[in-house]
Amino acid sequence: MTTDMTTDRGRYHHGNLRPTLLSVARALLEEGGPEALSLREIGRRAGVSAPAAYHYFSSLDALAAALAEQGFAELSERIDAALAGPRRHLLAGGIAYVAFARANPGLYRLMFGEGFQAYAKGNEAIGASRMRVYRQMKDDLERRLAPEAVANAALFLWSLTHGLALLMIDGQIEPGVDPDAKAEEVLKLAGLGLPAAK
Numbered sequence: 682m683t684t685d686m687t688t689d690r691g692r693y694h695h696g697n698l699r700p701t702l703l704s705v706a707r708a709l710l711e712e713g714g715p716e717a718l719s720l721r722e723i724g725r726r727a728g729v730s731a732p733a734a735y736h737y738f739s740s741l742d743a744l745a746a747a748l749a750e751q752g753f754a755e756l757s758e759r760i761d762a763a764l765a766g767p768r769r770h771l772l773a774g775g776i777a778y779v780a781f782a783r784a785n786p787g788l789y790r791l792m793f794g795e796g797f798q799a800y801a802k803g804n805e806a807i808g809a810s811r812m813r814v815y816r817q818m819k820d821d822l823e824r825r826l827a828p829e830a831v832a833n834a835a836l837f838l839w840s841l842t843h844g845l846a847l848l849m850i851d852g853q854i855e856p857g858v859d860p861d862a863k864a865e866e867v868l869k870l871a872g873l874g875l876p877a878a879k
Contacts, residue, residue, distance in 0.1 A: 705723050745797045749804075752785065771822075841868070849863075
């Protein structure tokens with residue numbers, strides 16, 4: 682038995698392979714977007730066989746779902762941290778949201794189903810993760826607006842933030858601008874008509 686096989690088997694039996702596969706997949710995702718994902722290539726880069734990768738992820742869809750859940754958890758943490766910071770309002774959360782997308786463009790696209798649309802739509806865990814982020818916006822709006830206005834306001838703000846994030850990661854914003862400053866300027870416009878939190 683070769684040293685390489687022993688190393689792979691050791692990683693496999695010690696349960697370290699799943700996070701390794703996800704880490705490698707994240708790197709591949711940022712290199713080439715969701716269409717670059719391949720369990721064979723992920724296994725190759727992780728130094729294991731494709732069957733070892735399939736032991737942890739039964740399909741590429743399953744691996745994509747795990748990545749999407751990981752991404753939404755990280756995004757939610759970033760928004761929570763921003764909302765708990767000195768600014769403590771939706772603008773800070775929106776800026777954190779756009780910054781996350783800019784830092785993780787491949788992952789962000791995958792989180793919203795790019796390359797895995799059919800699977801992502803029917804996946805309850807991804808849906809629940811996505812709704813957690815939506816809930817973070819709604820919680821603040823519920824302190825500002827009448828109950829019947831909250832759902833549409835939250836959808837408006839999410840549409841604006843998501844659209845801005847995509848424009849930025851697609852390079853559609855004028856070159857040379859500070860992306861953080863631009864995100865703040867644009868998102869501030871959305872808050873002009875909102876009453877102060879109660």
